[in-house]
Amino acid sequence: MFDTKEALLMLASFSLQVHRYERAAIYASAGLFLFPSDTRLKEILAFAHMHNDELDKAIEILAGTDEDTANLAILRAKLAILTNPDSDDAARHLRSYLQHGGH
Structure with a gap:
């Protein structure tokens, strides 16, 4: 099917x-x-x-x-870095990514 x-x-x-x-x-x-x-x-x-x-x-x-998945967390981190590198958002999303077992 x-x-x-x-x-x-x-x-x-x-x-x-x-x-x-x-x-x-x-x-x-x-x-x-x-x-x-x-x-x-x-x-x-x-x-x-x-x-x-x-x-x-x-x-x-x-x-x-x-x-909240590893892929969504890393995408959010990349976008935070690209759009507002001085924000704490990127670090927060990277921590979420690592909590999901990201490498």
């Missing part, structure tokens, strides 16, 4: 791996339209936006979730 969510995740992930960030954003956006609570799609979409220099869009995606 064809699993739409897994197919979109696979296409978005592959697009990230080959540095096709715009394409990854399209697949992840479609996935979030169909499956709005999927954390993996949110992570991929935020990552794609960050690499497309669409930092505001990436921040908006992350602000829309209270979930």
Whole structure:
């Protein structure tokens, strides 16, 4: 049986791996339209936006979730460093990342 969510995740992930960030954003956006609570799609979409220099869009995606995963923590830390390097937000998010067992 064809699993739409897994197919979109696979296409978005592959697009990230080959540095096709715009394409990854399209697949992840479609996935979030169909499956709005999927954390993996949110992570991929935020990552794609960050690499497309669409930092505001990436921040908006992350602000829309209270979930706390290692991937979300490191994305939040990177965005904090890029947008406000003097803030304590980056250190807080990096601590969260390390608590998740990040390396």
